[in-house]
Amino acid sequence: MKKLWWHDAVVYQIYPRSFADSNNDGEGDFAGITSRLEHVSKLGADAVWFSPFYKSPNQDGGYDVSDPREVDARFGNLSDFKKMKLRADQLGLKVVVDLVPNHFSDQHVWFQAALQANPGSKQRSRFHFYDGRGENGELPPNNWQSIFGGSSWTRVMEPDGKLGQWYLHLFDSTQPDLNWNNPEVNEDFEKTIKFWLDLGISGFRIDVAHGLAKDEIYQDHPDPAGLTAAMRLDITDFDPQYRKALLTNIPFFDNEGVHQIYRGWRKLLDSYPGDQFFVAEAWVYPSNRAARYVRSDELHQIFNFDFLTVAWDADSIKVAIDRTLDELGAVQAPPTWVLCNHDCPRVVTRLGGGSYGLAKARALALLTHALPGNVYIYQGEELGLEDAPVAAEHRQDPIYYRTNGTQLGRDGVRVPIPWEGDEPPFGFSEQNSWLPLPANWQDLSVAKQQTDPSSVLRMYQEMLKIRKSHPGLGGTHQVNWVAAPQGVVRFTREPDFELIANTTSAEVVVQTAKSLLLSSQPDVTIVAEKLVLPANSTVWLTN
Ligand code: GLC
Numbered sequence: 001m002k003k004l005w006w007h008d009a010v011v012y013q014i015y016p017r018s019f020a021d022s023n024n025d026g027e028g029d030f031a032g033i034t035s036r037l038e039h040v041s042k043l044g045a046d047a048v049w050f051s052p053f054y055k056s057p058n059q060d061g062g063y064d065v066s067d068p069r070e071v072d073a074r075f076g077n078l079s080d081f082k083k084m085k086l087r088a089d090q091l092g093l094k095v096v097v098d099l100v101p102n103h104f105s106d107q108h109v110w111f112q113a114a115l116q117a118n119p120g121s122k123q124r125s126r127f128h129f130y131d132g133r134g135e136n137g138e139l140p141p142n143n144w145q146s147i148f149g150g151s152s153w154t155r156v157m158e159p160d161g162k163l164g165q166w167y168l169h170l171f172d173s174t175q176p177d178l179n180w181n182n183p184e185v186n187e188d189f190e191k192t193i194k195f196w197l198d199l200g201i202s203g204f205r206i207d208v209a210h211g212l213a214k215d216e217i218y219q220d221h222p223d224p225a226g227l228t229a230a231m232r233l234d235i236t237d238f239d240p241q242y243r244k245a246l247l248t249n250i251p252f253f254d255n256e257g258v259h260q261i262y263r264g265w266r267k268l269l270d271s272y273p274g275d276q277f278f279v280a281e282a283w284v285y286p287s288n289r290a291a292r293y294v295r296s297d298e299l300h301q302i303f304n305f306d307f308l309t310v311a312w313d314a315d316s317i318k319v320a321i322d323r324t325l326d327e328l329g330a331v332q333a334p335p336t337w338v339l340c341n342h343d344c345p346r347v348v349t350r351l352g353g354g355s356y357g358l359a360k361a362r363a364l365a366l367l368t369h370a371l372p373g374n375v376y377i378y379q380g381e382e383l384g385l386e387d388a389p390v391a392a393e394h395r396q397d398p399i400y401y402r403t404n405g406t407q408l409g410r411d412g413v414r415v416p417i418p419w420e421g422d423e424p425p426f427g428f429s430e431q432n433s434w435l436p437l438p439a440n441w442q443d444l445s446v447a448k449q450q451t452d453p454s455s456v457l458r459m460y461q462e463m464l465k466i467r468k469s470h471p472g473l474g475g476t477h478q479v480n481w482v483a484a485p486q487g488v489v490r491f492t493r494e495p496d497f498e499l500i501a502n503t504t505s506a507e508v509v510v511q512t513a514k515s516l517l518l519s520s521q522p523d524v525t526i527v528a529e530k531l532v533l534p535a536n537s538t539v540w541l542t543n
Contacts, residue, residue, distance in 0.1 A: 001332070003475070003476075004275045004277075005046060005047075005094070005275060006203065006275065006277040006300060006301065006334070006374065007334040007373070007374070007475075007476050008334065008372065008373055008374060008474040008475050008476060009046040009047055009094075009374045009375075010044065010045045010046050010047075010369075010374070010375050010377065010464055010467070011045065011046065011047045011048070011049050011096060011374060011375070011376045011377070012040045012043065012045035012047070012048050012049070012376075012377050012379065013048075013049045013051065013341060013342070013376060013377065013378045013379060014033060014040075014048055014049070014050050014051065014379055015028075015051045015061075015342045015378075015379055015414055016028050016029070016030070016033065016050055016051060016052075016053045016062075016075055017061065017062070017074070017075075017414070017416075017434065018379070018414050018415065018416040018417065018428075018434075018435070019032060019033050019036065019379060019416070019417065020032030020033055020035060020036040020419070020428060020429075021416075021425075021428055021429035021430075021432070021433070022035060024429050024430040024431060024432055025074070025429075025432065026429055026432030026433050026434045027074050027075075027434050028075070028416065028428070029074065029075045029076050029080070030053070030071070030075050030076040030080035030081055030083070030084045031076055031080055031083075032429075033084055034080075034083055034084045034087045036419065037084070037087050037088060037091055037093065038091060039446060040091070040093060041091035041092060041093055042461065043377075043382055043457075043460060043461055043464060044460075044461060044464025044465055044467075044468060045093065045377065045464065046093070046094060047093060047094035047095070047096050047202060047203070048088060048093050048094070048095055048096065049096035049097070049098070049203075049205050049279075049376070050095070050096070050097050050098065051063075051098055051342055052065060052098045052100060052207075053071055053072060053075045053081070054066075054067060054068050054069075054070060054071065054072060054100075055067035055068075055070040055071070055072045055073075056072050056105055057105055057107050057174065058072075058074070059105070059172055059174040059175070059398060060148075060171060060172050060174070060175060060398055061342070061396070061397070061410075061414065063098075063100055063171075063175070063207060064103070064104075064105035064106075064107075064172065064174050064175045065100050065104055065105055065108070066104065066105040066107040066108045066109075067108070068099075068100070068189075068192045069191070069192055069195045081199070082199070085199065085200060085201075089200075094201075094202035094203070095200070095201045095202055096201065096202060096203035096204065096205060096279075097196050097201050097203075097204060097205070098204070098205050098207055099189070099192065099193070099204045099205065099206050099207065100207040100208075101178065101180075101185075101189055101206065101207070101208075101209075101212055101261075102170065102171075102177060102178065102207065102208040102211040102212055103169065103170070103171060103175040103176055103177045103178055103208075104175070104176060104178060105174060105175065106173070106174045106175070106176055107174075110123070110126050110127075111127065111176050114126065114127055114129065114167075114176075115156060115159075116159060117159075118158070118159065119131070119158075119164065119165050124165070125179060125182050126178060126179055126182050126184060126185055127167050127168070127176045127177065127178060127179055128167060128168035128176075128177050128179050128214065128217065129156075129165045129166070129167050130165060130166055130167075130168070130217055130218075131165055131166075132153075132155065132165070132166050133218075137163075137164070137165070137166075138163075140152075140153035140155075140166050141153060141166055141168075141217055141218055142217060142218060142219060142220050142221070143220045143221060143224045144168075144170075144221060144224055144251070144252065145224045145225060145227070145228045146169060146170060146171060146172070146173075146228075146402065147170055147171055147228065147231060148171050148172055148398050148399045148402045148403075149228070149399065149402035149403040149407065150402050150403075152168055152169055152170055153166040153167065153168060153169070154166065154167060154169060154173040168214070168217070170208075170211060170252055171398070172398040172402065174398075177211075177214070178212075180212045180213055180257065180261060181257075186261065186264065189265075190264075190265070190268055193265065193268060193269070194268070197269075197272050197276065201276070202274070202275075202276050202277070203276050203277040203278065203279065203300075204276075204277075204278050204279070205278075205279050205281060206278055206279065206280050206281060206282075206299070207281055208281060208282075209258065209262075209280035209281055209282040209293065209299070209302075210253045210254045210258060210280070210282035210283060210284050210293075211252060211253055211258075212257065212258045212261055213255035213256065213257025213258045213261075214251070214252050214255065215251040215252065215255055216251070219251065221251060223246065226242070226246055227246050227250065230242075230243045230246040230247055231247070231283070232407075233308070233309060233344060234345075234407070244285070244286075247285035248285045248286060253283070253284070254282070254284045254285075254289055258293075259292065259293075259298060262278070262280075262293065262298040262299050263297050263298055265278065265299075266278070266297055266298055266299070277300035277301060278299040278300050278301070279299070279300065279301040279302065279303060279336065280293045280294075280299045280301070280302040280303065281303050282302055282303070283305065287306075287323060287324075287327060288327050290302045290304065290327060290328070291327045291328055291330055291331045291333065294328065294331055294333035295331050295333075296331070296332070300333070300334075301333065301334060301336050301374060302333070302336065303336055303338050303376070304324050304328075304335060304336050304337060304338065305338055306320040306323070306324060307320065307337050307338060307339050307364070307368060308338055308339065308340070308341075308344050308350075312351055312360045312363075312364065312503050312536070313487075313503055314484070314486070314487050314488055314489045314501070314503045317367065317489055317501075317503070318481070318489060321371065321479065325372070325478060325479070328373075329478075334372075334373045334374055334476050335371065335372060335373030335374070335476075336373060336374045336375070336376060337368045337371055337373065337374070337375050337376070338375075338376045338378075339361075339364065339365065339368060339376075339377075339378070339381060340377075340378040340381050340413070341376070341378045341413075342378065342410065342413060342414055343410055343413075344410075344413065345387050345412070345413060346378075346380070346381065346385055346386055346387050346412075346413050347361045347364065347365075347381060348360075348361040348384055348385065348386045349386045349387040349412075351364070353386055356536065357386070358384050358456070359520070359521065359535070359536040359537065360503075360536045361384060362384070362456060362459060362520040362521070362537075362538075363501055363502075363503075363520040363521075363536050363537050363538040364538075365381075365459070365460065365463065365520070366459075366463060366499070366501070366518065366519075366520045366538035366539075366540060367489065367499065367501045367538050369463050369464070369467050369473075370467075370473060370479075370491075370493070370497070370499045370540060371479065372474075372475055372476045372477055372478065372479065372493075373476055377460075378413075379417055380417045382456065382457055382460040382461075383417065383418070383444050383445075383446065383449060383456055383457055384444065384455075384456035384457075385417070385441075385444060387412030387413050387415075388412050388415035388435070388436075388437065388438050388441075389412065389438065390408075390411040390412050390415065390435055390436075391436075392405070394411070394435055394436065395408070395409065395411050396411055396434075396435075397409030397410050397411050411435055414435060415433075415435045415436070415437055415438075416428040416429070416433050416434075416435065416437055417446075418437055418441045418442070418444055418445040418446070419445055419446050419447060420445050420446065420447035420448075421442070421445065421447075422442050423439070423442070424436060424437040424438070424439055424441070425437050426441060426442065426445050427445065427447070454522055459518075459520065462518055463518060466517060466518055466540065470496075470497060470517070470542070471495055471496070472492075472493040472494060472495050472496050472497025472542075473493065473497055477493065477494065478493075479491040479492075479493055480492045480493070480494075482498070484500070484510070485508060485510075486504075487502065487503050487504035487508070488500060488501065488502055488503070488504070488508055488510070488533075489501040489503065490510075496542050496543050497517075497540070497541075497542060498512070498514055498540070498541040498542070499538065499539070499540055499541070500512075500531065500533060500538070500539050500541065501537070501538040501539075502533040502534070502535065502536065502537055502538070503536065504535060504536075505535045505536065506535055507532060507533065507534055507535060508532075508533045509530055509531065509532055509533070510530075510531045510533060511529055511530065511531075512526065512529060512531045512541060513529055514526075514541035514542060514543055515541065515542060515543070516539060516540075516541060517539075517540040517541055517542045518539070518540040519537065519538070519539045519540070520537045520538045520539070521534050521536075521537040524537060524539055
């Protein structure tokens with residue numbers, strides 16, 4: 001198989017609102033991104049994936065799109081996008097954009113037209129409008145819950161001023177789900193795909209890719225609250241057997257109908273010259289369902305979220321790696337590895353925070369970047385940021401509001417990144433930032449870390465440089481496990497690469513004739529073929 005760039009790429013995720021602000025309105029924008037894009041090429045990434053920057057009322061951080069073929073004014077305009085693209089071309093960075101096909105914003109012209117139209121109309125058939133149950137239709141069509149909390153149905157006022165039908169929204173009530181049984185919906189998305197391809201982009205990340213096809217609507221779920229809880233990553237004391245049972249049978253996710261859509265999109269993409277790709281955001285259970293999305297006539301990659309939740313423990317890590325390589329190997333799709341994104345806690349925070357969390361995150365980063373396939377880096381991960389504390393009055397995530405604050409939501413991971421200087425907003429903007437940057441982030445800024453050889457940033461830069469140049473790294477060829485003491489992950493990759501990771505909280509001594517290529521901690525030594533690996537550390541070795 002000829003190697004293509006998306007077989008083993010490093011993709012850097014930019015959350016546009018929080019990257020760099022050029023006009024001091026407190027929100028990131030394309031001019032800001034263009035001025036700071038060199039950071040990404042200097043890091044050594046191959047591509048940049050942009051979370052949505054399309055026209056949007058911004059009820060869900062831009063994932064509520066009201067025009068997928070227009071740039072939202074908060075980020076500039078299409079010409080600013082083109083300038084950014086030009087800069088990316090100069091820097092040798094490919095551009096990947098988000099596609100949000102499960103829902104539109106309620107401000108999209110289609111939904112506004114649907115509200116003005118009558119039940120049964122063509123306008124309503126683009127969404128999931130249903131009559132309610134109960135004597136006067138006062139009960140929602142089913143008991144499904146929104147993933148963001150509360151009901152997944154909202155009742156509308158009909159044009160005659162009376163309460164009428166209900167529409168489905170798996171997320172916020174401002175995000176009506178699209179009805180993919182209506183061919184107009186696909187026609188519109190194909191138009192959007194072409195629009196961005198014609199602007200020279202190299203790939204699409206498909207939001208909620210497992211959600212487009214819905215099961216029978218008039219059917220209650222036996223435990224809707226349990227299902228919502230089972231899907232949450234922050235609930236860890238859930239009965240594993242019950243969780244599994246709930247997650248393997250979700251009426252609105254992972255239905256067969258989605259595959260037909262992706263086969264069509266693949267044909268469209270293949271009709272273009274070049275080597276563009278699709279990556280699916282699809283949380284599917286059991287994990288072997290993932291391979292179905294990346295069969296040879298469907299999508300190219302699927303996010304493998306195992307590392308977003310994997311325990312810092314050698315056995316769990318090995319199982320996650322083997323499972324991924326086996327399942328995706330069966331359909332010859334390249335694996336992907338993700339430590340963090342805009343929806344999950346930052347990796348340092350997840351691993352306990354503070355200096356221990358940081359040591360583990362550094363060690364896990366080295367481990368992840370030695371694996372075959374693609375790696376996704378979420379902005380700020382290369383700085384070792386933790387989730388920032390966000391005061392109640394600054395919170396914006398609909399999850400926070402829909403759960404009455406019982407779930408804090410995702411604002412902490414979306415705080416802008418620190419660039420330089422001694423005071424917030426640390427060069428993100430002149431004075432403003434939509435979420436405040438913590439005052440104690442001054443040593444974490446890009447400028448500070450660039451001057452410190454022991455910083456996380458310098459480790460990431462070195463790591464990506466070696467990953468690109470070492471023949472045993474990158475690629476899609478397998479890892480070869482080597483027997484190791486309890487709590488230690490050890491593998492080789494041909495030619496001439498070896499990794500050893502110590503996940504325990506005690507120092508470990510390992511025999512090796514090799515020499516050090518890179519380590520996650522400064523205090524690693526090899527003396528007389530004895531490698532002393534401190535607690536929570538990883539090394540890369542070579543002959
Ligand atoms: C995806 C996005 C998330 C968004 C949700 C609804 O999971 O990553 O940020 O809230 O879809 O669009």
